[in-house]
Amino acid sequence: MDRARRRRPRVTEDRITLAHGAGGKATQTLVEAVFLAQFDNPALAELADAASLSVDGAKLAFTTDSYVVSPLFFPGGDIGELAVNGTVNDLAVCGAQPLYLSAGFVLEEGFPLADLRRIVASMSSAAAAAGVQLVTGDTKVVQRGKADGCYITTSGLGRCPAGRRLGVGELRAGDAVLVSGPIGEHGVTVLLARGELEIDAELRSDTTALNQLTEGLLNSGATVRVMRDATRGGVATVLNELAAAAGLAVVLDEPAIPVHPAVRGAGELLGIDPLYLACEGRLVAVVDRAGVDSALAAMRARPEGEQAAVIGQVAADPPGLVLLKTEFGGTRIVDVLVGDPLPRIC
Amino acid sequence: MDRARRRRPRVTEDRITLAHGAGGKATQTLVEAVFLAQFDNPALAELADAASLSVDGAKLAFTTDSYVVSPLFFPGGDIGELAVNGTVNDLAVCGAQPLYLSAGFVLEEGFPLADLRRIVASMSSAAAAAGVQLVTGDTKVVQRGKADGCYITTSGLGRCPAGRRLGVGELRAGDAVLVSGPIGEHGVTVLLARGELEIDAELRSDTTALNQLTEGLLNSGATVRVMRDATRGGVATVLNELAAAAGLAVVLDEPAIPVHPAVRGAGELLGIDPLYLACEGRLVAVVDRAGVDSALAAMRARPEGEQAAVIGQVAADPPGLVLLKTEFGGTRIVDVLVGDPLPRIC
Incomplete structure (x- = not known):
């Protein structure tokens, strides 16, 4: 089914609800009604886990995800490991080989440095395990009460080997x-x-x-x-x-x-x-x-x-x-x- | 001066302060002491506005920035326009030609849909003006009081024409x-x-x-x-x-x-x-x-x-x-x- 030819759904709420971030029907409606309505290009319209791109003959996959998990640390992982693995996986399931990651941090004033170090160390281990490099990043700080410790947005870039036909x-x-x-x-x-x-x-x-x-x-x-x-x-x-x-x-x-x-x-x-x-x-x-x-x-x-x-x-x-x-x-x-x-x- | 050979600075604070996000001395110390200490690769170590990469013969530039501006709307622009232009500019100043953007949104529960539409429309205009395409994105929602309306992290991918020697x-x-x-x-x-x-x-x-x-x-x-x-x-x-x-x-x-x-x-x-x-x-x-x-x-x-x-x-x-x-x-x-x-x- 060609999404572009379907009638666009409407968001009926006046305000964002938690359901808009849940990945289900409300998220899908929000994405189609607000984002696809403005950004009309074939790569985005596919709504794949990663966009397929071509630059100077190289076939690339490009993806992004924001991480807001609560709590930041849990048995088996933390927000840092999640942010690396999640973005690696969005590339991998498109048949791409993940190569490079970026990370944007939004930190709350007062966030413990020890927690940040622990998160960054776990990102580093996860990146090494997946064979990817974190090559660029950014850090912003907001006042106390304007975030919940730490949010991370990772983007990933991978190469798409020829001949893989998935979809x-x-x-x-x-x-x-x-x-x-x-x-x-x-x-x-x-x-x-x-x-x-x-x-x-x-x-x-x-x-x-x-x-x-x-x-x-x-x-x-x-x-x-x-x-x-x-x-x-x-x-x-x-x-x-x-x-x-x-x-x-x-x-x-x-x-x-x-x-x-x-x-x-x-x-x-x-x-x-x-x-x-x-x-x-x-x-x-x-x-x-x-x-x-x-x-x-x-x-x-x-x-x-x-x-x-x-x-x-x-x-x-x-x-x-x-x-x-x-x-x-x-x-x-x-x-x-x-x-x-x-x-x-x- | 080779940053890799310099002694790494130490962060003396136990907790994140607003200064760590200000782009000055504290940010630089945080980046070198926490991030570079874990992610040791030549692309990141340059700390350029964008990382220079090579994939299957294509010379690429890759960058990311998180936007937390307050207020979200101000004379002459808003967070959406800022997020597009800022990432386009990080690529441009490295001598790259910006091509593709991703956007990760962290939205606060209760954020007005009308404001989100306005932000997305202004991202779309800014992308068109700069000649770039937004090809992939993600939306997360956090509870009321866990963000300040809307944070956006954009990443950008550009091509680096041969023969440009900047640095x-x-x-x-x-x-x-x-x-x-x-x-x-x-x-x-x-x-x-x-x-x-x-x-x-x-x-x-x-x-x-x-x-x-x-x-x-x-x-x-x-x-x-x-x-x-x-x-x-x-x-x-x-x-x-x-x-x-x-x-x-x-x-x-x-x-x-x-x-x-x-x-x-x-x-x-x-x-x-x-x-x-x-x-x-x-x-x-x-x-x-x-x-x-x-x-x-x-x-x-x-x-x-x-x-x-x-x-x-x-x-x-x-x-x-x-x-x-x-x-x-x-x-x-x-x-x-x-x-x-x-x-x-x-």
């Missing part, structure tokens, strides 16, 4: 849908770190760079149709975007979806399906059915993909919808997220 | 120092918009894209040594950085420096030399003495450079210092800014 236009009925590991651990870990849940669980954020995993998958021999990282809005949101854009269905097999018991428990407490919980290091990939074994083997060969699983498939009907075949033999629609049950998760 | 290493005693127009108007305009000064003046921000001006200058026949845009910390800060890095002196001729009378008046009220007041559309260029007439003519040929002037020259002594020959025949040192008299000016 929702490539999806075919019968394709397999894979996920690289258990879902929702980042979201629940951040909530636990806020003390908002009465659960005592040994969970860690799943934040990790996916570029080595995507390279392995792309070189596995499988025909990779499209890749996404399931962040805000979780796997459900990513798959809804794919289904809507391709005009195809995605049918998920609930028992096949890897979910840590503590994530399932938290989801039940919150009344949120783990499919909507944010991951920060989980790849969703759609591959040609014939290549599924090679794809799975390539993902499982990496530590960050060792629990990879086939969780469903693409189907012709009903177009634009995501269905879930439940453990009990039923089928239900997995809709787009409305509102923001979990603000500031990344 | 502090090119400076020679005898070179001329030029500025493209009157200084400090942005800084004073923002202060007036806050109601912090008892002055009634018809000032407008000088925010503008400088990439057409820099192209004109680079094609003028003059040998351009180095270019900078004088933002936080003003012309004095830029020239101090050049003098220190080159191990040469800059000698300014006070009567030659273009300053609007209202800016001079505000500076006297505030006790701040206009040389320290931020501009957001003023180029500082150092050119070979032989090319000064061509350079001046090229700058004055553009509307944003019509009040361009030669304001001083590079000298051998005293190395690392900026001197001002005053209107009354005296000479004084123009030192690096300490502290932050004017927070959140950009």
Whole structure:
């Protein structure tokens, strides 16, 4: 479906709400009604995780993300690691090889230097692990009470090797849908770190760079149709975007979806399906059915993909919808997220 | 002077202060002690306005800046226009041709949609005027009281035409120092918009894209040594950085420096030399003495450079210092800014 030809949605609210930042329906409406209405160019109109560009013959991918996670430090990571991995992943899922990052810091007056050092050290480790260099940056300071410690915006630049043809236009009925590991651990870990849940669980954020995993998958021999990282809005949101854009269905097999018991428990407490919980290091990939074994083997060969699983498939009907075949033999629609049950998760 | 061989300065404070964001001595110390200590690569170590990169044979420039200006709207511009022009200018002063921008928004819950639309429309106009495309973006929302309406981080990507040799290493005693127009108007305009000064003046921000001006200058026949845009910390800060890095002196001729009378008046009220007041559309260029007439003519040929002037020259002594020959025949040192008299000016 060509987004440019669709009628633009309208934002009905007069003021920004947390839902506008949640990555679901409200975010999508805001982006289309406010941003695409002003910036009309093919690269942006694709609304991909990264823009595809060409400069003097070089094929490049360019992306940006702002990070406002609260708390700044949580088991398994912190805002700095998240900011590096998230931007690396936005490049990687477009089939690009991440090379360079920038970082813009907005710091609150009074923010402890020790915390800043810790964040910067973790950015440095994450960049080294992903094989990227942070080459430019900026720091601004606002008065006490005008930020929440530290916000970071990272942008990333990668190269796009020739011959990689990824995109929702490539999806075919019968394709397999894979996920690289258990879902929702980042979201629940951040909530636990806020003390908002009465659960005592040994969970860690799943934040990790996916570029080595995507390279392995792309070189596995499988025909990779499209890749996404399931962040805000979780796997459900990513798959809804794919289904809507391709005009195809995605049918998920609930028992096949890897979910840590503590994530399932938290989801039940919150009344949120783990499919909507944010991951920060989980790849969703759609591959040609014939290549599924090679794809799975390539993902499982990496530590960050060792629990990879086939969780469903693409189907012709009903177009634009995501269905879930439940453990009990039923089928239900997995809709787009409305509102923001979990603000500031990344 | 090779920064890598200098002993790293130490941050003596335990907490971030507004001065760390002011662009002066405290910012420089923070950047060297915290960021360069962790991210050790040649592109970053140059601390240029943009990093110079090479991808598959293409020579690129990459930069980022966060914008936290208060108020968001002021005579002559707003945060959106500032965010586009500032990033375009960081590329332009490195001799690059700006092509693509990204934008990351951090919005406060409750921020009026009408204000966001106005900001985005002004970003769109500024991008069109500068000939760049905004190709990727991100929006996050934080709770009420966790931001000040809207912060924007823009990153920019440009191409570097072959044969442009710019840098502090090119400076020679005898070179001329030029500025493209009157200084400090942005800084004073923002202060007036806050109601912090008892002055009634018809000032407008000088925010503008400088990439057409820099192209004109680079094609003028003059040998351009180095270019900078004088933002936080003003012309004095830029020239101090050049003098220190080159191990040469800059000698300014006070009567030659273009300053609007209202800016001079505000500076006297505030006790701040206009040389320290931020501009957001003023180029500082150092050119070979032989090319000064061509350079001046090229700058004055553009509307944003019509009040361009030669304001001083590079000298051998005293190395690392900026001197001002005053209107009354005296000479004084123009030192690096300490502290932050004017927070959140950009």
